Amino acid sequence: MNATAIESIWSPRVRSVLRMIAGLLVLQYGTAKLLGWPVVKMFENLPWLSLYGVAGMFELVGGALLVLGLFTRPVAFVLSGEMAAAYFIEHLPRGFFPVLNHGDLAVALCFVFLYLACAGGGPWSLDAMMRKKG
Amino acid sequence: MEEFCAKWHDKFLSVLRIMTGLLFLEHGTAKYLGFPHLEKVPNPVSMSGVSGMLELVGGALLVLGLFTRPVAFLLSGNMAVAYFYAHAPRAFFPMLNAGEAAILFCFVFLYIFFAGPGPWSVDAMMRRK
Numbered sequence: 028m029n030a031t032a033i034e035s036i037w038s039p040r041v042r043s044v045l046r047m048i049a050g051l052l053v054l055q056y057g058t059a060k061l062l063g064w065p066v067v068k069m070f071e072n073l074p075w076l077s078l079y080g081v082a083g084m085f086e087l088v089g090g091a092l093l094v095l096g097l098f099t100r101p102v103a104f105v106l107s108g109e110m111a112a113a114y115f116i117e118h119l120p121r122g123f124f125p126v127l128n129h130g131d132l133a134v135a136l137c138f139v140f141l142y143l144a145c146a147g148g149g150p151w152s153l154d155a156m157m158r159k160k161g
Numbered sequence: 162m163e164e165f166c167a168k169w170h171d172k173f174l175s176v177l178r179i180m181t182g183l184l185f186l187e188h189g190t191a192k193y194l195g196f197p198h199l200e201k202v203p204n205p206v207s208m209s210g211v212s213g214m215l216e217l218v219g220g221a222l223l224v225l226g227l228f229t230r231p232v233a234f235l236l237s238g239n240m241a242v243a244y245f246y247a248h249a250p251r252a253f254f255p256m257l258n259a260g261e262a263a264i265l266f267c268f269v270f271l272y273i274f275f276a277g278p279g280p281w282s283v284d285a286m287m288r289r290k
Contacts, residue, residue, distance in 0.1 A: 038275040048268045052261050055254065065254040100166075124197040126187050132262045138180045139269060146170040 043096065043149030046103075049139050050093030052132075053106060057087025078116070085109045093143075096152020100144050107140035175226065175279030181269050182223030185236065189217025208246060215239050223273075226282020230274055237270035 059067045060083030061075065074080050089106045092098055110133045118130030125131045148154050191199045192213030203209035219236045222228055240263050248260025255261045278284045 033275055034277060038272070038277075041272045041275040045268045045272045049265060052255060052265060055256050059256055065256055067256060122197075124187060124191075125184055126191045126199070127197055131184050132265060135181055135184060135262065135265050135269065138177045139265065142170070142173045142177045145166045145173045147166070 039149040040151060041149075042143070042146060043151035045139065046096060046099065046143055046148050046152070047094050049136060049143070050090050052090075053086045053136065054090025054094060057083050057085075057090050059083075061087055082109060082113065093148075096148040096154050099148030099152060099154050103140040103148075104144035107137050107144060110134075110137035110140060171279045172281060173279075174273075174276055175281035177269065178226060178229065178273055178278055178282070179224055181266060181273075182220050184220075185216050185266065186220030186224060189213050189215075189220050193217050212239060212243060226278040226284050229278035229282060229284050233270040233273040237267050237274060240264075240267035240270065 055065070058064050060070045060073055060079055063071070070079065070083075073083070075084070085106065086109075089102050089109070092102045093106070114130045114133040114137065118125070118128040118133055121128035121130075125134055187197070190196050192203060192210065193205070194217075195202070203213065205211075205213070215236060219232050219239075222232045223236070244260045244263040244267065248255070248258040248263055251258035251260075255264055
């Protein structure tokens with residue numbers, strides 16, 4: 028396998044893998060906040076119509092769609108915005124540096140989703156399957 | 162929209178590389194240079210300390226986009242080790258073992274290894290010359 032094959036064939040496939048992993052990480056937040064699984068102390072008895080609850084809805088639906096690769100671009104764009112909001116509302120007040128305010132994940136997810144919104148979900152996705160069928 | 166994405170997606174790749182590189186670099190500087198100040202700095206010869214050296218050097222190289230592919234490959238492996246060594250024993254779910262960032266970095270770097278640094282990088286500048 029030469030360098031060109033890595034770039035042209037495998038890089039979109041690995042982008043799909045990245046999309047699924049990022050989607051799973053976000054989905055996990057959604058299920059923890061709204062469905063109570065996995066059990067997280069902080070999210071016990073969380074009302075659906077609170078700031079966390081609404082964020083959880085985005086994460087539950089958006090995360091699932093990302094894992095499947097359905098409507099990747101708009102979904103990734105919305106989640107990128109959500110992560111930016113999460114960073115500024117939840118983490119930034121705790122300190123300027125991500126290493127101190129624990130916002131690393133939010134920043135990284137924000138930029139991963141921004142990139143996915145632009146680059147698309149790659150070949151291993153429902154979007155790509157539907158496109159093939161025409 | 163299609164046009165915009167076709168023109169910009171590789172530049173967004175560079176932005177992603179720079180941001181994750183900065184986040185990484187920050188962990189390295191916190192562990193070795195005391196900035197930003199951490200309450201608990203790990204011993205330099207511990208697992209976390211050695212990983213701090215990779216974060217410091219690797220993070221800086223990623224921000225610049227120099228030797229991107231080998232560096233990204235190395236850091237991806239480093240993050241996989243960090244996850245299984247430091248986080249996985251604590252709990253199965255990443256939410257509970259606080260290993261989410263390690264997972265995400267692992268896969269972002271793996272992707273950067275395949276996709277390359279993008280146009281805004283020292284690697285790309287050197288290639289143009």
